[in-house]
């Protein structure tokens with residue numbers, strides 16, 4: 001299901017308000033791995049229904065190259081969800097890769113979207129399963145149910161943390177979600193990041209962090225991004241073209257890491273297949289089957305980021 005985009009890179013996921021024609025025109029020129037056109041929180045309630053046609057027009061007319069293309073619809077507790085799906089998928093479903101469902105609280109919400117997508121796909125002549133789902137975890141109940149949510153549908157491609165809504169749902173005493181809190185001795189979201197990552201990986205999903213709202217502070221973004229990059233996240237939302245540049249770099253392995261991963265694979269293959277050994281020295285470290293698994297991930301990420309192995 002939704003085969004095209006499932007394994008494409010999502011280092012940078014660029015958000016564009018669906019009600020703003022100027023931004024919609026500019027979005028394809030921003031070199032993000034993934035673009036999502038928003039019908040949810042960056043669109044005012046009075047603009048919600050008019051934004052659907054603008055999003056349809058942008059999907060059909062703009063040159064989106066081969067990036068992942070997504071529309072964020074409104075959550076099931078509003079009156080807009082079904083209309084968003086029918087109008088956008090029904091009229092622009094061919095190029096659209098996925099829809100993003102915000103504020104997911106339970107597996108049932110994902111299943112309901114899956115069923116609605118199936119009907120709209122049938123009605124508009126699309127292959128059933130063409131449209132993937134991205135689910136946002138941004139409430140306490142969503143986090144409690146994250147395992148079931150991640151296993152709810154074969155259409156799911158990613159699970160995303162929404163730090164701003166999550167901070168509100170937790171009633172954290174902050175006014176900006178998803179940034180450093182210097183008074184907190186540690187990383188206030190470490191548990192949440194790890195919890196979502198485990199649920200996502202256990203179900204074969206890509207795992208994405210949400211927005212960094214202080215858009216002028218690129219060094220602080222770089223610093224904050226280390227938290228999810230090191231844990232193993234695939235990417236993060238970008239609100240500006242400058243953020244896209246930082247994230248494409250942060251979520252790619254360096255050339256040195258990429259080359260080392262290849263060298264480990266070569267050395268381990270020689271050890272196991274030629275010398276019949278399961279653990280060998282690689283420089284001053286011991287490598288074994290687990291090292292091979294880690295190296296495979298680096299190679300995959302590097303290739304998705306366009307790296308090629310250095311000669312010699």
Ligand code: GLV
Pocket residue numbers: 136138161162163164165166177178210211
């Ligand atoms: C994103 O949707 C967030 O709430 O952080």
Ligand code: MG
Pocket residue numbers: 041102138162164165
């Ligand atoms: Mg949100």
